[in-house]
Amino acid sequence: MSAYTDNFTHLSYIIGIPLIDSATGRRAGRVTDMVAGLREMYPRISGAMIARSGQGRRRFYLPWKNVKSLELRRALVAEGLDEAFHQEPRLGENEILLKETFWDKQIVDIQGSKVVRVNDLHLLREDQNLWVVHMDVGIPGLLRRLGCFGLSDWLFQLVFSCEMKETFISWKFVQPITPTIGRDVLALKVHHSKLSELHPADLAEIFIDLGNDERLLILQSLDDATAARAFQEMPLPVRVQMAEHVADERLAGIVNGMAMDEVVDLVAQLPKRKKAALLRLLPPDKVVQITGLLELSRRVAGSIMNTEFISVRRDATATEVLDKIKAEARRQESIYHTYVLDEQDDLVGVVTLRQLLTVPGDAPVAGFMRKRVVRVTVDTNVRDVADIFLKYNFTVVPVVDKHNRVQGAITMKDAFAAVFRQVRSEAEAAK
């Protein structure tokens, strides 16, 4: 029994074998599933689900401690059956059904950061104790399930004179995503924390590969910040599809962590009711920004500008401006440019951080500010904004309304990103 090669086995060699009552030596039923506890590093088999002869579809729970011996592909011999079967089968808090959770289902392979389908489970065996160590996702696993591994392997070796390559994924890198068992139960039992290690772009890829229920299940287990990052990486149609299924409060939490322009893209595509619910739940200042930006077409400067920027009056001194920058730096996207406004809030000049650091501290900004400020208006096309960045050598441009009052600022990155998106969607539409 303890020969080295016997140390590993497969779930498919246990499912379906008869259960023998050690007291009578007679067949008492058939193994339909295995139960494993998730407390240890690798899930440890803690019991089996049994279909008893003549009891129809009802399933009974056999604790693993009752098992006397396990002969792979032959029989499971156990004692104390009457006592065990007397109790209602109920899974413990940390227990899962192996066959139902994994066979034929998709999992996320964290190491390869992709979605794969499980053919079989690879178990480590020591006497009667079994642990789940690998997910079998290869062709040999498939053949084992079909019950023709032996023949195929023999043929393969005959033709290629080498063994068929097994493809295993270590339990350490496995993220189950089965919703069928009852959503809340599994979500609680199996932590999805492994997923947050993935790069948001990889996470987004995984979301794209999954069915609707699985997407929601995984989303449930991610914190708002991770979910928001993954959301931003998804193609817009997938993002909208998911947002429609997420509960309103949760969606608000996720959206709160997303960049404003991405939020606007999403909100613009949501159905009316969902949009209204979302706007009710978001902080008021965000709602004002979103509704303001929604009014604008996706193709004008106003829709991509950041509404936060630093501004001062003409008579402020360099030291005062620097203090203001220090105070606001944390929540500003860009701190290099400070806009100078007159009493009517008209844009009259700009000073850079470099200037502020090189002039005497008591110099008023009116004395050294650059008076010719390149600006765009709220309805300037984003392509023209991008052109301006190409032409001039700066990284932020102010956006003014028709009365020349500053409404926001656009960074070079946002402008190029918007144009890129526009070009890409045009290219996709052309396909």
Added chain:
Amino acid sequence: MTSAAARSFVQGFFNKVKENAALRNLLLFLSILGPGIITGSVDNDAGGITTYSVAGALYGYNLLWTLIPSFVALAVVQEMNARMGIVTGKGLADLIRENFGVRITFFIFVGLVVADIGNTATEFAGVAGSMMIFGVSKYVSVPLAAVAVWILVVKGDYKIAERIFLVFSLCLFSYVLSALLAKPDWGEVGKSLVHPTMHFDSDYLSMTLGIIGTTIAPWMQFYMQSAVIEKRIKINEYRYVLWDVILGCVATVVVAFFIIVACASTLHKNGVVIKEAADAAMSLKPFAGDFASELFAFGLFVASVFSATILPLATAFYVCEAFGFEAGINKKIHEAPQFYALFTFIMAVSAGIILLPHAPLISITIWTQVVNAMLLPVVLVSMILMVNNPKIMGEHVNNRVQNMVGWATTGILIMLTAMLVVQPLAAAVLKVFR
């Protein structure tokens, strides 16, 4: 200046769209359009065209009525697929594997691959036959078509190809023209649609089954569902999908209608017997003119190439989906080796069969139908069971009417296909004993 003008025009257009609900709906519909139409067009492939032409030549307008039940069955089945795709976001292969296990899945897919090789072979036969009308030898046309399709899929941009095919599927309406050139007797046509005549001799029956059977093939269910998922359609856009499905079914049936009419009003009237679609194109010449004949051949060619692309591609895709291999035409060969290997294999084998000097085309067609007939009940029953499972479909399970129509369709189809399988076998057995 012109760009500014263009921009303001675009701006104005978008504003108009925002205000006008009808226009917005139309745009939404157009963006979703595709899965149903493409499935419908692939449905009228070389095999379909053959069945319709033979039916028209043999029985005249007599069998036109079968198109009505075909339409209903097609629409019901495809609607269920579309709904499952939208609600679950999963392919039919995925769902069957997850809910019915690996063995049924394996059975279905061995069948699908075999049937698909047969189907694709008939497509290449269609290519060979139609190009023969234009005087091109099959040893030139078939390899060229196969290589062109392979390059298109492996090296090219399939998205663009799909659009081209969508436009090409309009070419199928060349049959309308063919039929009009044949000057059918419309009174007769109308009468046979309204008053179906039933004969109970075995040939008539098997032709009836053939028409319905060729309209609903197992692979279509898988294709339809994947196409819907690819479009990222949301459940509140369901009604647009429904229209897409109906439009696709209408297109299928209308084309079939005109093929039957074209052959009935010429070949049947003059007692010409044909065996395959290319014969029909050839025999049209003396009755309806060169142009009608060439139109018919051209339609056959386009349909064959279109289906010879979609069928192997779709089959390779489901097999990989069900067994967990990487798949998709946007992947590179080394990223999805099994997918491209399977695609190439199906193409090579089916084109190879046609290039054999005496390709047993008739028996390939029959055996393909037999395999399809064995698969169809399994696929349809799995589908109905899943579409009624609230664990899978939530609130979007079938309602009672949908279930009645669904089960009735499934039952009748199973019965018909069973008869279709049993009949040629029984005939073969009888022959042996005679």
